[in-house]
Every structure is written in structure tokens, then in C-alpha cells.
Amino acid sequence: MKNRRLFWSIVERIEKLIDSGQYPPGSRLPPERELAESFEVSRPTIREAIIALEVLERVEVKTGSGVYVLEHKKQNTEHVISAFELTQARALVEGEAAALAATTISEEELARLKQTLVEMEKGINPDAADKEFHLIISTATRNNAILMAVSEFWKLRDSSPSVKVAYKGVCSQSDEKRTEEHMDIYKALESRDSQAARAAMHHHFNRLINALFEASEAKALEEVRRQTSQTRDLYSLSHLVS
Amino acid sequence: MKNRRLFWSIVERIEKLIDSGQYPPGSRLPPERELAESFEVSRPTIREAIIALEVLERVEVKTGSGVYVLEHKKQNTEHVISAFELTQARALVEGEAAALAATTISEEELARLKQTLVEMEKGINPDAADKEFHLIISTATRNNAILMAVSEFWKLRDSSPSVKVAYKGVCSQSDEKRTEEHMDIYKALESRDSQAARAAMHHHFNRLINALFEASEAKALEEVRRQTSQTRDLYSLSHLVS
DNA sequence: TAAACAAATTGGATTTACCAATATTTTCAA
């Protein structure tokens, strides 16, 4: 990592100064020559760092005037989303996706679903098989908006460290249950039964939510347990008609 | 526009060369010195342009080796999503969101919902009131993953020209119906009735889907009408239990 | 033939210099 070019470290240092509040949005950065001196690098290096910050939309350069700090508009990835929220959302969306897919899924997609079940039983990379299973169903809805939403959920799961560790502890200890539930979903889709598919998907995620709660409760103290119970109520699927 | 710094125009010219296929992903760009000569600018300017392209993740710089073109991963994931797909997806997700929100929505949020109804009745910027209405409900789910999904749907609607025109013709001619349906959803939420909220939301979008079909059918020829009917079946909400 | 060395290539960084746009100060006239 130390082979990174020099200007990247300057970018980091300037970003730190901005984030620390030393240069709030709207304020002007010191002139390039001063920055070069204080960072003990040459002016071209400072310029490169400023250009990088400009491309990153953190600063704005006004010729002859100076470099100004922009309002940091956070990317939408800044949502703080817990494993519970994510699982509940997946239950709702993928439940409906399964119900939809039951009427639109092709034979070829059913075959591919079956393949993921085999892979999962063998235990070779079961997480990849899991992901493929759910994405095949989303694709089978013939609705790209739903596919997009489910894909975003997976992106979230793969990118959020906290979600990843939460799932890690839960999935590994119940691989056989996961496989069973996938099988139930598959059977419902195979028989083109929308309501059964939705119910099976809900059952799948409901077990996951409860497992998440048990895992988190195991770590929690006695006092917070009551709070957790209230939270469990918030994320339960009891409001569902099925 | 004319005051743009020089290196931005170099960025554009290099991007054009990449997009034209002259420098496909994986290939190496000419050395900085050559680029400087061919673009008739100095080497520092070329370096600045390359740094900008690097920040934009279009190229990768390997010290001592060269500048390599990266696979251009489109951030938009330009899914082609039709107004029908979007509406169906919104129906499913926002239907569940309404059902969830019925048990978690606050008095303050109910008051804000009512405010959007008033604004919509007055006819002052009804589309903004519409958007706010749906986002308040999504927020009231206390689930940021659902809020994120619904926000993405709105982003899609606002950014896709084809979807925008499809909605345009439908919403304007039925403002009073939209207001009525919003009122029904509001009442269900106010009485904390999950199933009624879901049903009202489904009814809202079901009417929208049918209106979209009528609008598209009006433009369609007699021969394609049969196809359209099949499509309508694909996007209907008949698979829903409610 | 293969490993080791040497040279050429290429990007990395600095210094210096000068230009152009902008901001500030000074000057001078009303």
C-alpha cells in the first residue's frame, strides 16, 4: 500500500482537515504554495491532490481566487441499515417476488434453481448458491425494478461489515435448515403456487430474523433484553396476512 | 464554460478515444510524453488529466509500466425499466411498507401526511406532495432498507424520460382520483389497520397500472393490442392475496 | 537454456519560470 502515489496521501490529509472542521464548507483552502510548504511537497503534487478532490466533488477551484470547500453530499450508501432491517425488507420484497415468479418462472430457471440446491447440499460455497437462488427468483419475476431492489439488498449485505458478521454467525450453524427452506420455496415455484411461494419465502426469512435475535441476545446483557424484545416485535412478520 | 481548466478537455478527449474503442479495456495508453505531444499540451497537464481519469475509475496507473484502461462499470446499472415494471414493483414494496407503517407510524407523521393531502387538493405542486406522501410512509416503517428501495424507485422515475412521460399523461388527468386514494391510505394508517393500508395502496397502484395500459393502448395499433393484453396479465396484481 | 545483468522505457516528483484571472490596495479626481 505504501507504493501509492504521493498525492493520494495529500488528498487524505486535506480531507482530514476538512472533516475536522478546520476548513468548513464554503471556506477557502490556503493557497497552493502554502499547502506545498506546510505539507513539505512540491506545488505540482498539491495541484494533483486538489484535482483529485475536485473530481471527488469535495472542493471547487476558482481561477485566480482560490480553492473552496464544497458541501459534502453523502452518497446514498450512507444509510445505516441493520441486519434486522435488511432481513425484514428482503422478506417483504422477496416474498412478493416469489409470489410473482411462481406464475412467470421458466423451466430453465427452475432447473437452475435446482442446481443451486444441489450445490448447497454439497456444501461447496453455499453462500454463492444462496445468492444465486434468490437472484434467479428475482429475475423470474420479469420485473427489472424488483430485480434491481433485490440486487441492491445484496450489495448492501456484501458491503456492510456489521451485516456480514451478523449473518456469518447465523448462516453457518443452520446450513441444513436453509437448504430445506430453499427446497420448500422451490417446490412452491415448481407447482406455480404463488401463495405457497410467498409463505415459504416468509418462513425462510422469519427463521433468519429469529436466529439473528437469538444471536444478538446471546451477547446481550440481562438489562437490555427487554429492549430487544420490543425490537423483535418491530421486525416481526406478524402483520403479514399469510 | 470557456474558463474550464485545460486538463478537463484532455479528460474528455481521452475518454472519447477509450469509448471509441481505440483503447479498449485492458489496453495501455500511450506514454505521457507522447500524449503531451499529440494533444499539444505539456506533460503536467496530461498527468492531471490521467489523475482525473484515475479518480473517475476509468484508468489504472502502474508505476514504471503505463496507464491501463479499466472496464467501464456503469454506475447507473442502466436497467431498462418500463413504467409498468416500476409501478408493479412500487405496488408490491409500498403495499408492504404501508402495512408495516400502520403499526409504527407516529402522530407527527400522520399530521404531515394530512398536510400533503391538503396540498394535493389545492393543486399546488401535486407531484411533490405525492412524492412526500409516499416517502413519509416509507420512513414510518422504521426500516431504512425499505426506505432506500422506495427512494431508488423515485430516483428511477425522476431520471428515466420514458417513465416520466408515461406518468405525465396519466397523473394529470386523474388528480382527484389520486387524492381520493391517498385519503383512503391515510385513513387506513390512521386507524392502524395494516391490511386495509396494504389494500388501499394496492388499489392506488392498480388504478395507475390500468391507466398506463389505457394510455398505451390508445396509441397502439389493433394488431398489437392482443400482445398488450397478455402483458397486462403479466403486470396485474391478481396474484395478491388481498 | 536459463539466470543475471544492463539499458531503455515509463511514470513520479521537484524546481523554476511565466502567464492570466482575481482580489486588494492605492491613487486621484470630483
Place this chain on the structure above:
DNA sequence: TTGAAAATATTGGTAAATCCAATTTGTTTA
């Protein structure tokens, strides 16, 4: 005294030359 115009200083924009370090390539040598 005041206000506008002009001079000056500041600041970013671009260029050229120079040296360094990493990589690649070609040649030599064991």
C-alpha cells in the same frame, strides 16, 4: 471626503527542464 479607476499583490494555470524510481526488455553469460 468619497468613489471610481488604476496599480499592485495574490492565486491558480500552464509549461519546460531535470532527476529519480520502478518496470520492462534485450543481451550477455554461466
